[in-house]
Amino acid sequence: MNESSLREVEKRTYMSYHQDGLIDIFVGVFIISFGLGILLMTVTEFSMWFLVPAIFPAIMVPIWVSAKKQITMPRIGYVKFRSRGANRLMAVLLGLMVAGLGTFMVFSFSSSQAWALTLRNLIISNGMIIIGIGAVIVSVLFAYTMGLNRLYAYGLLALVLSLAGHFVIIPFEYSLLIIGLAIIINGFVLLIGFIRKYPLSQSDETNVEKTL
Amino acid sequence: MSKKPSNLKNIDRLIHEPTRLMIMTQLYVVESADFLFLQNQLQMTPGNLSSHLSKLEEAGYVEIFKEFIERKPHTALELTKKGRNAFKDYQKNLKQVFANLPE
Numbered sequence: 001m002n003e004s005s006l007r008e009v010e011k012r013t014y015m016s017y018h019q020d021g022l023i024d025i026f027v028g029v030f031i032i033s034f035g036l037g038i039l040l041m042t043v044t045e046f047s048m049w050f051l052v053p054a055i056f057p058a059i060m061v062p063i064w065v066s067a068k069k070q071i072t073m074p075r076i077g078y079v080k081f082r083s084r085g086a087n088r089l090m091a092v093l094l095g096l097m098v099a100g101l102g103t104f105m106v107f108s109f110s111s112s113q114a115w116a117l118t119l120r121n122l123i124i125s126n127g128m129i130i131i132g133i134g135a136v137i138v139s140v141l142f143a144y145t146m147g148l149n150r151l152y153a154y155g156l157l158a159l160v161l162s163l164a165g166h167f168v169i170i171p172f173e174y175s176l177l178i179i180g181l182a183i184i185i186n187g188f189v190l191l192i193g194f195i196r197k198y199p200l201s202q203s204d205e206t207n208v209e210k211t212l
Numbered sequence: 213m214s215k216k217p218s219n220l221k222n223i224d225r226l227i228h229e230p231t232r233l234m235i236m237t238q239l240y241v242v243e244s245a246d247f248l249f250l251q252n253q254l255q256m257t258p259g260n261l262s263s264h265l266s267k268l269e270e271a272g273y274v275e276i277f278k279e280f281i282e283r284k285p286h287t288a289l290e291l292t293k294k295g296r297n298a299f300k301d302y303q304k305n306l307k308q309v310f311a312n313l314p315e
Contacts, residue, residue, distance in 0.1 A: 009241050011225070013241060013253065
Protein backbone atom coordinates (compact mmCIF):
# COMPACT_ATOMS: atom_id res chain seq x y z
CA MET A 1 0.00 0.00 0.00
CA ASN A 2 1.98 3.01 -1.21
CA GLU A 3 1.11 6.71 -1.38
CA SER A 4 -0.05 6.58 -5.00
CA SER A 5 -2.54 3.78 -4.34
CA LEU A 6 -3.83 5.70 -1.31
CA ARG A 7 -4.31 8.70 -3.58
CA GLU A 8 -6.22 6.43 -5.97
CA VAL A 9 -8.56 5.36 -3.17
CA GLU A 10 -9.00 9.00 -2.20
CA LYS A 11 -9.77 9.98 -5.80
CA ARG A 12 -12.20 7.07 -6.20
CA THR A 13 -13.98 8.12 -3.02
CA TYR A 14 -14.19 11.68 -4.25
CA MET A 15 -15.48 10.54 -7.64
CA SER A 16 -18.14 8.32 -6.12
CA TYR A 17 -19.44 11.27 -4.12
CA HIS A 18 -19.78 13.34 -7.30
CA GLN A 19 -21.21 10.63 -9.54
CA ASP A 20 -24.70 12.05 -8.89
CA GLY A 21 -24.25 14.77 -11.54
CA LEU A 22 -25.31 17.56 -9.15
CA ILE A 23 -22.01 19.39 -9.54
CA ASP A 24 -22.48 19.29 -13.34
CA ILE A 25 -25.97 20.77 -13.08
CA PHE A 26 -24.62 23.44 -10.73
CA VAL A 27 -21.71 24.39 -13.04
CA GLY A 28 -23.97 24.25 -16.12
CA VAL A 29 -26.52 26.63 -14.58
CA PHE A 30 -23.69 28.98 -13.56
CA ILE A 31 -22.34 29.10 -17.13
CA ILE A 32 -25.86 29.63 -18.50
CA SER A 33 -26.44 32.49 -16.04
CA PHE A 34 -23.33 34.17 -17.46
CA GLY A 35 -24.60 33.64 -21.01
CA LEU A 36 -28.06 34.97 -20.11
CA GLY A 37 -26.52 37.99 -18.39
CA ILE A 38 -24.48 38.91 -21.47
CA LEU A 39 -27.47 38.20 -23.74
CA LEU A 40 -29.60 40.48 -21.58
CA MET A 41 -27.00 43.22 -21.98
CA THR A 42 -26.82 42.89 -25.77
CA VAL A 43 -30.59 42.69 -26.27
CA THR A 44 -31.86 45.20 -23.70
CA GLU A 45 -28.63 47.15 -23.03
CA PHE A 46 -29.05 46.26 -19.37
CA SER A 47 -25.78 47.54 -17.94
CA MET A 48 -26.01 45.60 -14.69
CA TRP A 49 -25.84 42.27 -16.54
CA PHE A 50 -23.25 40.89 -14.13
CA LEU A 51 -25.91 40.83 -11.40
CA VAL A 52 -27.40 37.74 -13.06
CA PRO A 53 -24.35 35.48 -12.52
CA ALA A 54 -23.50 37.30 -9.26
CA ILE A 55 -26.75 36.43 -7.49
CA PHE A 56 -26.59 32.89 -8.82
CA PRO A 57 -24.46 31.35 -6.00
CA ALA A 58 -26.78 32.81 -3.35
CA ILE A 59 -29.68 30.93 -4.92
CA MET A 60 -27.96 27.80 -6.16
CA VAL A 61 -25.64 26.90 -3.26
CA PRO A 62 -28.50 26.25 -0.76
CA ILE A 63 -30.33 24.26 -3.48
CA TRP A 64 -27.19 22.20 -4.17
CA VAL A 65 -26.57 21.53 -0.46
CA SER A 66 -30.20 20.53 0.00
CA ALA A 67 -30.14 18.26 -3.09
CA LYS A 68 -26.98 16.58 -1.75
CA LYS A 69 -28.78 15.92 1.55
CA GLN A 70 -32.04 14.77 -0.03
CA ILE A 71 -30.73 12.78 -3.02
CA THR A 72 -27.10 11.73 -2.53
CA MET A 73 -26.69 11.10 1.18
CA PRO A 74 -29.68 8.78 1.69
CA ARG A 75 -28.42 6.65 -1.22
CA ILE A 76 -24.66 6.36 -0.81
CA GLY A 77 -24.16 7.71 2.69
CA TYR A 78 -22.26 10.63 4.10
CA VAL A 79 -18.54 11.29 3.92
CA LYS A 80 -16.45 14.16 5.19
CA PHE A 81 -13.26 14.71 3.21
CA ARG A 82 -10.00 15.82 4.70
CA SER A 83 -8.76 19.19 3.52
CA ARG A 84 -6.44 18.07 0.79
CA GLY A 85 -3.06 19.67 0.23
CA ALA A 86 -3.36 19.15 -3.53
CA ASN A 87 -6.61 21.10 -3.65
CA ARG A 88 -5.16 23.95 -1.66
CA LEU A 89 -2.11 24.01 -3.92
CA MET A 90 -4.33 24.05 -6.99
CA ALA A 91 -6.40 26.93 -5.58
CA VAL A 92 -3.20 28.91 -4.93
CA LEU A 93 -1.89 28.14 -8.45
CA LEU A 94 -5.19 29.14 -10.01
CA GLY A 95 -5.29 32.34 -7.94
CA LEU A 96 -1.73 33.22 -8.95
CA MET A 97 -2.53 32.51 -12.60
CA VAL A 98 -5.60 34.76 -12.56
CA ALA A 99 -3.76 37.51 -10.62
CA GLY A 100 -0.75 37.32 -12.97
CA LEU A 101 -2.93 37.38 -16.06
CA GLY A 102 -5.00 40.28 -14.68
CA THR A 103 -1.90 42.36 -13.85
CA PHE A 104 -0.44 41.61 -17.27
CA MET A 105 -3.69 42.65 -19.00
CA VAL A 106 -3.98 45.87 -16.98
CA PHE A 107 -0.37 46.82 -17.76
CA SER A 108 -0.59 46.02 -21.45
CA PHE A 109 -3.99 47.70 -21.86
CA SER A 110 -3.01 50.86 -19.98
CA SER A 111 0.31 51.29 -21.76
CA SER A 112 0.56 53.23 -25.00
CA GLN A 113 3.85 51.70 -26.08
CA ALA A 114 4.06 49.91 -29.40
CA TRP A 115 4.46 46.43 -27.92
CA ALA A 116 1.41 46.97 -25.71
CA LEU A 117 -0.71 48.15 -28.64
CA THR A 118 0.32 45.13 -30.72
CA LEU A 119 -0.42 42.80 -27.80
CA ARG A 120 -3.76 44.46 -27.14
CA ASN A 121 -4.82 44.02 -30.77
CA LEU A 122 -3.64 40.42 -30.66
CA ILE A 123 -5.71 39.72 -27.52
CA ILE A 124 -8.81 41.44 -28.88
CA SER A 125 -8.65 39.72 -32.26
CA ASN A 126 -8.04 36.29 -30.67
CA GLY A 127 -10.22 36.70 -27.59
CA MET A 128 -12.28 33.58 -28.21
CA ILE A 129 -9.19 31.40 -28.66
CA ILE A 130 -7.69 32.79 -25.43
CA ILE A 131 -10.95 32.12 -23.55
CA GLY A 132 -11.04 28.57 -24.98
CA ILE A 133 -7.46 27.85 -23.91
CA GLY A 134 -8.20 29.32 -20.47
CA ALA A 135 -11.25 27.06 -20.14
CA VAL A 136 -9.14 24.02 -21.10
CA ILE A 137 -6.45 24.87 -18.52
CA VAL A 138 -9.02 25.32 -15.72
CA SER A 139 -10.90 22.13 -16.71
CA VAL A 140 -7.71 20.06 -16.89
CA LEU A 141 -6.53 21.34 -13.50
CA PHE A 142 -9.85 20.51 -11.86
CA ALA A 143 -10.21 17.18 -13.70
CA TYR A 144 -6.75 16.07 -12.62
CA THR A 145 -7.00 17.05 -8.97
CA MET A 146 -10.62 15.96 -8.49
CA GLY A 147 -10.32 12.81 -10.62
CA LEU A 148 -13.48 13.75 -12.54
CA ASN A 149 -12.63 12.72 -16.10
CA ARG A 150 -15.75 14.27 -17.60
CA LEU A 151 -14.26 17.70 -16.89
CA TYR A 152 -11.71 16.99 -19.66
CA ALA A 153 -14.66 16.62 -22.07
CA TYR A 154 -16.19 19.89 -20.85
CA GLY A 155 -12.85 21.66 -21.44
CA LEU A 156 -12.64 20.20 -24.93
CA LEU A 157 -16.22 21.29 -25.67
CA ALA A 158 -15.38 24.83 -24.50
CA LEU A 159 -12.31 24.87 -26.74
CA VAL A 160 -14.22 23.61 -29.79
CA LEU A 161 -16.99 26.18 -29.30
CA SER A 162 -14.56 29.03 -28.76
CA LEU A 163 -12.63 28.04 -31.90
CA ALA A 164 -15.95 27.89 -33.74
CA GLY A 165 -16.76 31.31 -32.27
CA HIS A 166 -13.46 32.64 -33.59
CA PHE A 167 -13.69 31.22 -37.11
CA VAL A 168 -17.46 31.02 -37.73
CA ILE A 169 -18.37 34.00 -35.50
CA ILE A 170 -20.75 32.46 -32.96
CA PRO A 171 -21.54 35.18 -30.40
CA PHE A 172 -19.82 34.50 -27.07
CA GLU A 173 -23.09 34.40 -25.11
CA TYR A 174 -24.45 31.66 -27.37
CA SER A 175 -21.28 29.61 -26.87
CA LEU A 176 -21.82 29.92 -23.12
CA LEU A 177 -25.47 28.87 -23.42
CA ILE A 178 -24.54 25.79 -25.53
CA ILE A 179 -21.73 24.72 -23.15
CA GLY A 180 -23.94 25.27 -20.08
CA LEU A 181 -26.83 23.35 -21.62
CA ALA A 182 -24.60 20.42 -22.63
CA ILE A 183 -23.18 20.21 -19.09
CA ILE A 184 -26.66 20.39 -17.52
CA ILE A 185 -27.99 17.62 -19.82
CA ASN A 186 -25.02 15.43 -18.91
CA GLY A 187 -25.65 16.24 -15.24
CA PHE A 188 -29.26 15.08 -15.48
CA VAL A 189 -28.23 11.89 -17.33
CA LEU A 190 -25.76 11.17 -14.51
CA LEU A 191 -28.40 12.00 -11.88
CA ILE A 192 -30.97 9.62 -13.40
CA GLY A 193 -28.32 6.88 -13.67
CA PHE A 194 -27.30 7.51 -10.05
CA ILE A 195 -30.89 7.32 -8.76
CA ARG A 196 -31.42 4.04 -10.65
CA LYS A 197 -28.13 2.57 -9.45
CA TYR A 198 -28.73 3.47 -5.83
CA PRO A 199 -32.43 3.11 -4.99
CA LEU A 200 -33.55 4.60 -1.72
CA SER A 201 -33.38 2.07 1.12
CA GLN A 202 -36.51 1.77 3.27
CA SER A 203 -34.86 2.36 6.62
CA ASP A 204 -32.35 5.07 7.34
CA GLU A 205 -30.50 2.99 9.84
CA THR A 206 -30.20 -0.76 9.49
CA ASN A 207 -30.61 -3.09 12.44
CA VAL A 208 -26.94 -4.00 12.26
CA GLU A 209 -25.97 -0.35 12.43
CA LYS A 210 -28.11 0.06 15.53
CA THR A 211 -26.15 -2.66 17.31
CA LEU A 212 -22.84 -0.90 16.74
CA MET B 213 9.45 -21.29 5.16
CA SER B 214 11.61 -22.10 8.16
CA LYS B 215 12.73 -18.62 8.97
CA LYS B 216 10.41 -15.62 8.96
CA PRO B 217 11.78 -12.31 7.67
CA SER B 218 12.43 -10.22 10.76
CA ASN B 219 9.93 -7.46 9.84
CA LEU B 220 7.10 -9.88 9.25
CA LYS B 221 6.48 -10.22 12.96
CA ASN B 222 5.93 -6.46 13.14
CA ILE B 223 3.00 -6.63 10.76
CA ASP B 224 -0.22 -5.76 12.55
CA ARG B 225 -2.40 -8.83 11.97
CA LEU B 226 -5.57 -7.00 12.87
CA ILE B 227 -5.04 -4.61 9.94
CA HIS B 228 -3.48 -7.24 7.66
CA GLU B 229 -6.78 -9.10 7.23
CA PRO B 230 -7.97 -8.02 3.70
CA THR B 231 -11.44 -6.75 4.67
CA ARG B 232 -10.16 -4.78 7.64
CA LEU B 233 -7.32 -3.43 5.49
CA MET B 234 -9.94 -2.12 3.05
CA ILE B 235 -11.89 -0.50 5.88
CA MET B 236 -8.76 1.07 7.36
CA THR B 237 -7.63 2.33 3.92
CA GLN B 238 -11.01 3.84 3.18
CA LEU B 239 -11.21 5.59 6.55
CA TYR B 240 -7.58 6.72 6.29
CA VAL B 241 -8.25 8.84 3.19
CA VAL B 242 -11.29 10.64 4.63
CA GLU B 243 -11.99 12.51 7.83
CA SER B 244 -15.11 10.50 8.62
CA ALA B 245 -17.75 8.48 6.81
CA ASP B 246 -21.03 6.92 7.77
CA PHE B 247 -21.89 3.23 7.80
CA LEU B 248 -23.85 3.37 4.52
CA PHE B 249 -21.03 5.10 2.66
CA LEU B 250 -18.50 2.53 3.79
CA GLN B 251 -20.85 -0.30 2.93
CA ASN B 252 -21.35 1.07 -0.60
CA GLN B 253 -17.69 1.81 -1.20
CA LEU B 254 -16.50 -1.58 -0.04
CA GLN B 255 -19.46 -3.58 -1.39
CA MET B 256 -19.95 -5.38 1.92
CA THR B 257 -22.98 -6.73 3.70
CA PRO B 258 -24.03 -4.82 6.84
CA GLY B 259 -23.32 -7.83 9.06
CA ASN B 260 -19.83 -8.39 7.70
CA LEU B 261 -18.91 -4.72 7.92
CA SER B 262 -20.33 -4.47 11.42
CA SER B 263 -18.31 -7.43 12.75
CA HIS B 264 -15.03 -6.09 11.35
CA LEU B 265 -15.77 -2.61 12.65
CA SER B 266 -16.38 -4.01 16.12
CA LYS B 267 -12.92 -5.60 16.09
CA LEU B 268 -11.30 -2.37 14.96
CA GLU B 269 -13.23 -0.45 17.59
CA GLU B 270 -12.13 -2.89 20.32
CA ALA B 271 -8.52 -2.31 19.28
CA GLY B 272 -9.10 1.43 19.56
CA TYR B 273 -8.41 2.00 15.86
CA VAL B 274 -11.89 3.19 14.92
CA GLU B 275 -14.28 5.46 16.74
CA ILE B 276 -17.97 4.87 16.15
CA PHE B 277 -20.38 7.58 17.13
CA LYS B 278 -24.01 8.37 16.52
CA GLU B 279 -25.02 11.69 15.05
CA PHE B 280 -28.15 13.25 13.64
CA ILE B 281 -28.09 14.77 10.16
CA GLU B 282 -31.37 16.39 9.10
CA ARG B 283 -33.01 14.75 12.15
CA LYS B 284 -32.06 11.28 10.89
CA PRO B 285 -29.69 9.01 12.83
CA HIS B 286 -26.32 8.21 11.29
CA THR B 287 -23.56 5.95 12.43
CA ALA B 288 -20.40 7.93 11.79
CA LEU B 289 -16.99 6.29 11.73
CA GLU B 290 -13.51 7.69 11.87
CA LEU B 291 -9.99 6.50 12.53
CA THR B 292 -8.62 7.40 15.92
CA LYS B 293 -5.12 8.83 16.29
CA LYS B 294 -4.02 5.37 17.39
CA GLY B 295 -5.65 3.90 14.28
CA ARG B 296 -3.92 6.38 11.95
CA ASN B 297 -0.56 5.69 13.55
CA ALA B 298 -1.15 1.93 13.39
CA PHE B 299 -1.97 2.21 9.69
CA LYS B 300 1.17 4.26 8.99
CA ASP B 301 3.27 1.71 10.88
CA TYR B 302 1.60 -1.09 8.94
CA GLN B 303 2.51 0.62 5.65
CA LYS B 304 6.10 1.15 6.76
CA ASN B 305 6.54 -2.40 8.00
CA LEU B 306 5.01 -3.97 4.92
CA LYS B 307 7.30 -1.91 2.67
CA GLN B 308 10.23 -3.07 4.76
CA VAL B 309 9.25 -6.72 4.39
CA PHE B 310 9.24 -6.47 0.60
CA ALA B 311 12.41 -4.41 0.57
CA ASN B 312 14.20 -7.16 2.48
CA LEU B 313 13.10 -9.93 0.13
CA PRO B 314 15.66 -11.18 -2.42
CA GLU B 315 14.97 -10.52 -6.14
